[in-house]
Each structure stands twice: as structure tokens, then as C-alpha cells.
Amino acid sequence: MIEKGNDRYIKDIEKYLKDSLIETDKASTIDELEKIYYQYLGRKGKITYILRSLSSLPKDKRPLVGKKANEASKRIEKFVNEKKNNLKKKVVEKVLKEEIDITLPGRQLQLGKLHLITKTINEIVDIFIGMGYKVAEGPEVESDYYNFEALNIPPDHPARTLQDTLFITDKMPLRTHTSPVQIRFMERNKPPIYIISPGRVYRRDNIDPTHSPVFTQFEGLVVDRGISMAHLKATLEVFAEKVFGEGTKVRLLPSYFPYTEPSAEVLVQCQECMGKGCSVCTRSGWIEILGSGMVHPYVLENVGIDSEEYTGFAFGMGVERIAMLKYKISDMRLFFENDLRFLKQF
Amino acid sequence: MKIPYKWLKKYVDFDLLPQKLSEALNVSGTRVETVTLRKATFNNVLVGKILKIKSHPNSEKLLLCEVDIGKEKLSIVCGAHNIKEGDLVPVAVVGSKIKNQNINKREVKGINSQGMLCSSIELDLGEEEDTILILDNTFEIGQDLADILEINDYIYDLEITPIRPDCLGVIGIAREVAAFSNSSLKIPQVILEEKGLKIDDIVEVIVEDKKLCPRYSIKIVDDIKMKKTPLWMQVLLKSIGIRPINCVADISNFVMWETGQPLHIFDFEKIGGKKVVIRKAKEGEKILNLDGNLRNLDSSMLVIADKEYPIAIAGVMGGLESEVTYSTKRVLIESANFNQANIMRTSKKLRLRTEASNRFEKGLDPNSTIFALNRCAQLIKNYTEGNIIKGVIDIYLDPVSQWSVKLRPERANKIIGIDIKQKRMEEILNSLELKVKKIEEVSRKVIEVQIPTFRTDLRSEIDLIEEVARIHNFDNIQAILPVHSQKGELNREQNIVRNLKNVMISQGFYEVWNFSFDHPKSFDLLRLDEKDQLRNAMELQNPITKEHTIMRTTLIPGLLNTVRINLFRGETGIYIFELAKKFSPKEGQFLPDEPLYLGVAACGLIKQSHWLEKAEEVDFYLIKGLLEKICESLYIKDLKFLPLSHPSFHPGKSAKILIGNKELGILGQIHPEVQNNFNLDKPVYIMELDCNILIEESQKCMYFQEIIKHPKSAIDLAIVVDEQVSWSQISDIVKEEGGKKLEELRLFDIYRGDQIEKGKKSMAFNLSFRDPKGSLTDREVNIITNRIIKALKEKISAKLRE
Numbered sequence A: 001m002i003e004k005g006n007d008r009y010i011k012d013i014e015k016y017l018k019d020s021l022i023e024t025d026k027a028s029t030i031d032e033l034e035k036i037y038y039q040y041l042g043r044k045g046k047i048t049y050i051l052r053s054l055s056s057l058p059k060d061k062r063p064l065v066g067k068k069a070n071e072a073s074k075r076i077e078k079f080v081n082e083k084k085n086n087l088k089k090k091v092v093e094k095v096l097k098e099e100i101d102i103t104l105p106g107r108q109l110q111l112g113k114l115h116l117i118t119k120t121i122n123e124i125v126d127i128f129i130g131m132g133y134k135v136a137e138g139p140e141v142e143s144d145y146y147n148f149e150a151l152n153i154p155p156d157h158p159a160r161t162l163q164d165t166l167f168i169t170d171k172m173p174l175r176t177h178t179s180p181v182q183i184r185f186m187e188r189n190k191p192p193i194y195i196i197s198p199g200r201v202y203r204r205d206n207i208d209p210t211h212s213p214v215f216t217q218f219e220g221l222v223v224d225r226g227i228s229m230a231h232l233k234a235t236l237e238v239f240a241e242k243v244f245g246e247g248t249k250v251r252l253l254p255s256y257f258p259y260t261e262p263s264a265e266v267l268v269q270c271q272e273c274m275g276k277g278c279s280v281c282t283r284s285g286w287i288e289i290l291g292s293g294m295v296h297p298y299v300l301e302n303v304g305i306d307s308e309e310y311t312g313f314a315f316g317m318g319v320e321r322i323a324m325l326k327y328k329i330s331d332m333r334l335f336f337e338n339d340l341r342f343l344k345q346f
Numbered sequence B: 001m002k003i004p005y006k007w008l009k010k011y012v013d014f015d016l017l018p019q020k021l022s023e024a025l026n027v028s029g030t031r032v033e034t035v036t037l038r039k040a041t042f043n044n045v046l047v048g049k050i051l052k053i054k055s056h057p058n059s060e061k062l063l064l065c066e067v068d069i070g071k072e073k074l075s076i077v078c079g080a081h082n083i084k085e086g087d088l089v090p091v092a093v094v095g096s097k098i099k100n101q102n103i104n105k106r107e108v109k110g111i112n113s114q115g116m117l118c119s120s121i122e123l124d125l126g127e128e129e130d131t132i133l134i135l136d137n138t139f140e141i142g143q144d145l146a147d148i149l150e151i152n153d154y155i156y157d158l159e160i161t162p163i164r165p166d167c168l169g170v171i172g173i174a175r176e177v178a179a180f181s182n183s184s185l186k187i188p189q190v191i192l193e194e195k196g197l198k199i200d201d202i203v204e205v206i207v208e209d210k211k212l213c214p215r216y217s218i219k220i221v222d223d224i225k226m227k228k229t230p231l232w233m234q235v236l237l238k239s240i241g242i243r244p245i246n247c248v249a250d251i252s253n254f255v256m257w258e259t260g261q262p263l264h265i266f267d268f269e270k271i272g273g274k275k276v277v278i279r280k281a282k283e284g285e286k287i288l289n290l291d292g293n294l295r296n297l298d299s300s301m302l303v304i305a306d307k308e309y310p311i312a313i314a315g316v317m318g319g320l321e322s323e324v325t326y327s328t329k330r331v332l333i334e335s336a337n338f339n340q341a342n343i344m345r346t347s348k349k350l351r352l353r354t355e356a357s358n359r360f361e362k363g364l365d366p367n368s369t370i371f372a373l374n375r376c377a378q379l380i381k382n383y384t385e386g387n388i389i390k391g392v393i394d395i396y397l398d399p400v401s402q403w404s405v406k407l408r409p410e411r412a413n414k415i416i417g418i419d420i421k422q423k424r425m426e427e428i429l430n431s432l433e434l435k436v437k438k439i440e441e442v443s444r445k446v447i448e449v450q451i452p453t454f455r456t457d458l459r460s461e462i463d464l465i466e467e468v469a470r471i472h473n474f475d476n477i478q479a480i481l482p483v484h485s486q487k488g489e490l491n492r493e494q495n496i497v498r499n500l501k502n503v504m505i506s507q508g509f510y511e512v513w514n515f516s517f518d519h520p521k522s523f524d525l526l527r528l529d530e531k532d533q534l535r536n537a538m539e540l541q542n543p544i545t546k547e548h549t550i551m552r553t554t555l556i557p558g559l560l561n562t563v564r565i566n567l568f569r570g571e572t573g574i575y576i577f578e579l580a581k582k583f584s585p586k587e588g589q590f591l592p593d594e595p596l597y598l599g600v601a602a603c604g605l606i607k608q609s610h611w612l613e614k615a616e617e618v619d620f621y622l623i624k625g626l627l628e629k630i631c632e633s634l635y636i637k638d639l640k641f642l643p644l645s646h647p648s649f650h651p652g653k654s655a656k657i658l659i660g661n662k663e664l665g666i667l668g669q670i671h672p673e674v675q676n677n678f679n680l681d682k683p684v685y686i687m688e689l690d691c692n693i694l695i696e697e698s699q700k701c702m703y704f705q706e707i708i709k710h711p712k713s714a715i716d717l718a719i720v721v722d723e724q725v726s727w728s729q730i731s732d733i734v735k736e737e738g739g740k741k742l743e744e745l746r747l748f749d750i751y752r753g754d755q756i757e758k759g760k761k762s763m764a765f766n767l768s769f770r771d772p773k774g775s776l777t778d779r780e781v782n783i784i785t786n787r788i789i790k791a792l793k794e795k796i797s798a799k800l801r802e
Ligand SMILES: [Zn+2]
Pocket: A270, A271, A272, A273, A274, A275, A276, A277, A278, A279, A280, A281, A282, A283, A285, A286
């Protein structure tokens, strides 16, 4: 391989240097420059080859050839890099001259939306998870026992005429509230119990702006030692503030539910007039949003919880109603009509 | 239940203004639904006495009256002729207003008229148009008519809870007001003057069913002269929503509203055999009711009968034939107590709810019959000049007496979350007429409370605690959050479901909520076989509408209907999903199965045309891609797709989805006939997945996979194969031969056309390789690629396309 003389190497180095500089000068793209670099200084490059062959030269010749080759390599590299930087600058300058119409419509990836009922349930669920509650679920087609009897509503109880029930058979109603879920949960779990139960419920109501035969309820249940109405009140205050905003006031008024005693209707400050009184709240400044109360001792005893040792509270609300108040929706039918123009809004 | 403010004031001495009363009622548990200010449609109408009547000098039709209105005498021209000297009449004086019309001094045929005499219709006090309203002698000259009739008043509409039937009467509400306002109750005195015959001598009462009729009390008033109901009572009844009928009927309604005890009045002469029998109806018996409807009775219903026929449905509605009319001379007043449950059932069966049944079905106090009976008899006597026949028939075998309930004040404080003294609790109870009988001597920590029988709702300690809480006022409870150490969280299933919905929306789908109902005709529209198990649905016993008769067994009809509605409303791309339960009855268990399903529907444009992009229509692969994303998010691998044979789906464009050997669901284009059946003008792609399988199969625990730092090598291959060869055949071979170093296989083109043989297709795909142990050399990549090509040639006769 080493037939070439010393001078030959030097000559070659000079030629390569010259050639490469001319080529570099001519080059107009980064790619070309990279090829040039590779051709002379790459793994199989011409200068690289000479540097690798140094060991085959006589010892006294090596320093000169080596020096020349190294110098050439540095010069080529420098020249290529300078040229590269120049080119890059030019590219930047060119790119900077480009201009687009920023008002043209954007290209969009698809994004769907959760139904407002789900969105509202999630929001409320998260509030209560934050307060240490778990979520309990249960069947929608229920037995009379769980939907009524276990909740202190025996067959001829006057409360049965209050809510019209849909039935599969006399003994199998569609649940009219999610309270049966709570009974099922209490049967299987010992206190302390902190649960919420969102879900579909059914009433024999015709569809109109404020009624629907299918709607969604959200109930809560706490059974623990020393639970009182004061705890119920505070819990609902937290709920109302989180859902309707800081400072939203809550009021409890005596009411009647068979499964709680004392029972309370819960009012929140009207969101429309902030308590001043308007047509939405029939001038009272308050809007009824949920029912609540202390769990009736009968209900606790019935599932085997000692009502002397444990007390509890429960509350329930209509999810659609909460959403209607919060988002100022006046017609409940919109929730089940599923018009995309409604769904896309939330 | 409606109550005028001024009426209530007659029974209790409170000094709360109307607005405050409303607030106080609400706070103590009697919900005020509305308060309406009722105003007379006239003002300045005074009671005048006609002193003289002359004929009008210029008109035969007109009269000229001299009328005394107390402070002056007026000369008034009048067109009606039913008046005579000495009559008391309503006089609209000059300056008064009647139905927004000013009454001015005016000249009638040359004579000045200083006002107007009014008819009942002009004052909204009756229907008579052409006659002057003649006032009875309870009125006094100069009285302001609107004032004396108390027309201007606040009318409260109260919501009474079903366990407080005692509050379905003004006296009951008055008792509540007395309790929270610390004022005294004024119950009307009843003094009976009886004379003539003895009741036992003229009528016989037999209660056959004592369980359904615990008490039956009657009195008889004789020699009545049917008159007009006093005006004040008419005004009152109208204000509470009851149409005045005749004096006797009006009095019975008035007393019911006052006491809460329903009464019924029979024309005694029309009771056959002078015998009243309280019995169950006989099968096939009928009754023509007061409302003019003929009703069929059955043997579960209690009736009041004479010697032969039913004359009333007990506690619900009377019969037309024994109705009191203007010619009635002798009335039998019934004040009874009927079994709550039976009245409720009867009323439900007959679909007939009345003021009476509404009260009885809440369970009334049998001890309240006599007061109402006597009050009614007294008023009838007073207003009809009748005579009350001596005595009463009162069949009451099992008298209810007061009971007592114990209360631990400490427990009351604990449950309410307050700290009030025992003495305050005793005060509260006493104010509600709940007498503290004794305080347990040893501990002094238990008090025994005597419950009056009208408080049918107070049976146990918690009931008394509620009384204390509501009168003490819930506003006085200081809110405190419970302190506990329970952890709040969603469980695994709930988390997965929530994530699933988030994946769906991230892929551009909108969530919908449909009703859980369906109708069997949907199954026909879906082309289901007669024997398809989806037809096995739970039927509603009492559906609300004809469209909603069963519980749904599939989410598809709901989705298709939603698509149709939106198409109809102009949407061009409908991408929706619903996550909900289906209902399927199951042998051997009482309640149905309620599996949770994810239903997806897609129709129309997935992408609208855009200045940078072309419009894109939905197809099978879009839904399949969605499924792949769902599974990716749940770390589910190894999905299998098998041809689907389902009557609702396009046979060539649908698939059954398997994970292992579990059937996850179905996916595909709906059958064109189903599309037509649902009136859809575009194809719809549907997917229905069993969420329980998704939950079961989703990986519970994931481990980190080492990230390979070595470079990847990629090559493209295009092969020509027979049309019948499926992609899964190709991909199986490629994956098999590619081994572990094959990182990704991506199909990027399918070509059919001139450049290749007929009946064949070209499939081009990209293979990327990576080796965990080091950089792959070209040689290594070539070896694997050649192995793949060879296998493709051998197994599916693929040819490499150059
Ligand atoms: Zn308001």
C-alpha cells in the first residue's frame, strides 16, 4: 500500500485541501456540505485515509505528513463549518420572510364532551371524595322492600301517594330514589359509613320543563358515632359553596321524609338574584335544592345498626336540578333530548 | 291547603304581619308554597238601605230610589225591579270603582243619580246579572262591603306533610301558630239547642265492618229552609278553591276546612228504609256519584248504603241520589272515621281523589268526629232555621286514648347538635299541647310526654326530638363538619368507567343520556328474530306513555333515535356514546341483571371540509380505531375480530369482538333496512361493548418496559396477494417471522387497479425493527425481511411488488 512517496502524500494533501475548499465554496445546501465533509474527513474520507496510513511511513517522514494532514483537516473543517453557519443563517432569513394569514380557521383535532349530567355528577362526587366519602351503586329495578319498606314506608303509608312509582310488578318498582343503595350498603358494611350514591331514578311523571320520568339523583349517607344535624348542616354548606361558589348560603327548614327524622328541606341562596328575591325564587331569595335529615332509627335498626350507639344523616338531590340552577337551564327536557347543540355547550 | 290570613286570625291570637307569618310557618315546618294578595274588584261599595222607591218620571223601566248609607241619603236611579223599600243593598257611591270603572255622578234621563246599586255579578259575589244583590240583616247601614266580607286578604297556600292530617284544618294550623308565636288558641264554642224527636227513633245505623269504619257519628237537622249561603262564607270558600253549591253543602265544606274532619250530608228523605248501613260493596254494585259519574264498585270498597243501595262511597264521594237540594227538608250529617289504607286503595282504584279521601287516607283521629259533627249541626241550624233532632248516634267500639312517649333531653341535644336546657324543651312541648306528664324521679333525665290523640304522628322519642328541633328553629343550629378518618375514593370499576368516558371524549365523541325505556316495536325495527333474546324485556306495569312500555335490553334504538333527531336538525357529523345499564330478566333470580354497556354511534362527517383538509366520512375502521384506543387506554391487548351474523348489522361490514374467548361486543355498519326503519338517510356505525368485560380484562398492574436506546431500522414492503387474503393473515405471518425485533407493523396503502392483476390487491406496509442488544446492521435487517417475504410467498402466495 505504501508505495507512494513522501512528496506524493504532501501533494495529495494540498490537492485535497484545494479541491475541498473549492467544492465547499460552491456548495449551496447543508447536505452538500455534509457530503464534502464525509468525503474528506469521514470515516473513509481522503484525509482520514492519509492520517491512518501514517504508521506505514518511515519514522522520520511521519511528522511532516502528519502535520500537513492535520492542518488540512482543521482548515477543511473550519471552512465547512463557516459555510454551514452561513447557509443556516440564510435559511433563517428566508424562513423569516414567510408570512401567513393568521385569521384563517384553525385545524382542529376532535374533542367530545361529557353529558352535563355526568359532568355535574363528577363535580359533586369529587367534592364528597374530598370529604372522605366513597361511591356506592345499586340496581335500578328494585324490590319493594329496598325502595320502600326498609326506608320506613310500609305498603299503606301515606307517603306512597306522594310519589308516583313505575312498577314492573307490584313488588318490583323502578327505584324512585337512590336510597335503596344506602340500605344495601348498610346491610354489608359497618359504621363508620360515609357514602354517596349517584344514579338514575324513575317516577311516573310526564315529561315537562321541570319533570321527567327518568332523572338522576345524588344521595349521601353518613352513619357514625355522635353525628348530629350540626354536621349535616356544615356538610351541605361545604357542598353549596363548592357547587355554587364561595359564600353561597344554605338554610335548613323542617320537612318530612319517612326515612329521616328530624327532616329538613335545604335551600340555597338564589343564584339569579343572590338572595334579593326574583321571579326564579318566587321572591323569597331562596331555592329548594335538596331534602335531608337524620337517619330514622327504624332504618338503622332494620339493617342491624344500633341506633343508640350510632346516628347518621342523609341527603338527596336531583342532579339535573342542580345543573339547571348552576347553568341557568330552564327546561329539563334538554337533558334527555341529546341535541348536539346542547351537548357541545358544556 | 289554602288559608286566608284573616280567617286564621279568628282562631289564634297572634300578632305577626302576613310576611312574618309566612316566614314563621316555613321555619316551623309548615311549608308556605305561595302567598297571594287577593283584592276585591271594587272599592267604596257601602251597605245602604232603600228608604223609598219611586218610578222615574221620564222612563217606565227605571226606578228612583232614596238610599240611606249612614252618613247621607242618596238619590239613585236603578234599572232592576227586585228591590223593595227596607232592603239592604250594595251601593257604589260616587268616586267608587267597580272592576276598574269609576262611578261618577251622572244624569239618567234627566234625573241625577248619585251612585249605583250593584248586582252580585258586578261585585264578583255571584252570578246574578239583572237583579240587585239583596243583603241579609246581618249587614249594617254604612258598612264597607269589601271590609265586612274580608275580601282583601292574603291567601296562604300551605303544603301539609302526609303525617300531619291534623293540619288539614284551620284549627290545626292555628295550633301550630299558637306554638311558635306564644299566643292562645281560640276554638269556636259549640252550644247545641236540640228539640223534637229523638234520633234513635227515626234512623237505624249498622256498622258492618268495624275495621274499615272505626267510628261513625251522625246527627239529624230537621225543618231546614234552604237559603243562600251567607256571603262571607261564599267569599271564604271561593278563596280556598271551593265552589259554593248550596247552604248545607257549603257549611259542611266550611266545617271540614275548619276542623280537618270531612263530613257528608245526606238528604234524609232519600235514604231508603231510614237505615244506614256501613258495609263493603257487593260485587257488581254501582253508584252514581255527585260528580255525575257512574262508578263500578268491588267488594274491597266500603260504602254507606241504605236498606238496599249504596248512597256514598265511604270517605270518598257521596251519591247523586241522596244529594241535598233546594227542596231538602231534613238532613243527616255524617262525621266518621274510616280506615286510612282502605280509603287510599279505593281512591287509587277509582282514580278519584277528593278533599275527603285526601284527609282520610292520611289517617285521622277518630276522637275528632263529634266536635265537627256538632259544629256542623249548629251552623246548619243557624243558617237554615232548622231544628236539631235530639241526640247523636255514635258507633265507636274501640276508643283511642292518649298515649305517652319518653324523651331524654340529652339525647335530643345530641341528635340536633344543640345545647338547650330541659326546661326550654318542656316549654316547647307544652306550647304544642304536648303535656309533660312526669319527670323520671331517680335520674331526672327522662321526661314522659302525654300525646293528644290528634297527633297521630308522635309515637317515639325521635318524633318528639323533631318537635323540639323545629320549634327551637333549625337556624339556631351551629354548623360543624364531622371529624372522621375515612378515605374518600372511587373504586376500580368507578375509576375505569370514568376513564372510559374520558377516552371517548378525547376521541371526539359526545356523551348522551337516553331514557331507560323502550318499546317492543324497536325490536322489529332492528329486524330481530321472534326468538331473539333481546326481546325478553321487563314490561312496565303502569307505563306513562305508549312509547315507553319496557326496560331497554339494548342501547342501539336510543342511539339511532338520537342520531336521527340530530340529522334532522341539520348536524352533518354525529359522534355519540352512552354508558348505561341494560335490563334483562334472569331465570332463578328476582331482580333482573343490569349489565353496564358502552354504546357508540357514528354517522356522517368525521371531518368537515376545511381549507387545508378534505371532508372525511365515518367508516368501519374509524369505530374500530376507537375501540383500539379504548383498549389501549385500559391496557387490553389481543383483540380478535370475527365476522358477525346479526340481523341489525350489514353482513359484510360488521364484526364480533373477542378478548381471548370472552365476547366483548359487536361493531359495524347497521343493516341498510334498519337504517330505513329508523328513517336515517345516512349509514350509521354502531358499537356496543360490555363494560364488565372491559373492566375484567383491563390490566390491574402494569410494569415498566425498558426503553431501547439503539436506533431503529425501517423498511417498506409492498406485496400483491389474492383479494380474499385478509390483513390479519398477513400481519400474523409478519409478526411470527419478525419475532421480537419487529417493533411495529403499519399498513399504509392498499391498491387495486391497472398496475396489478385482476382479483388481486397490493398491500404496502412499513416494518420497523429494533434490537435491545445493539444497533441492527443492514445485514441483520435483510435476513429478517427475507424470512418474512419467504413466508408470505409460501403461505399466502404473495408476490413482492417492485
Ligand atoms: Zn331569586
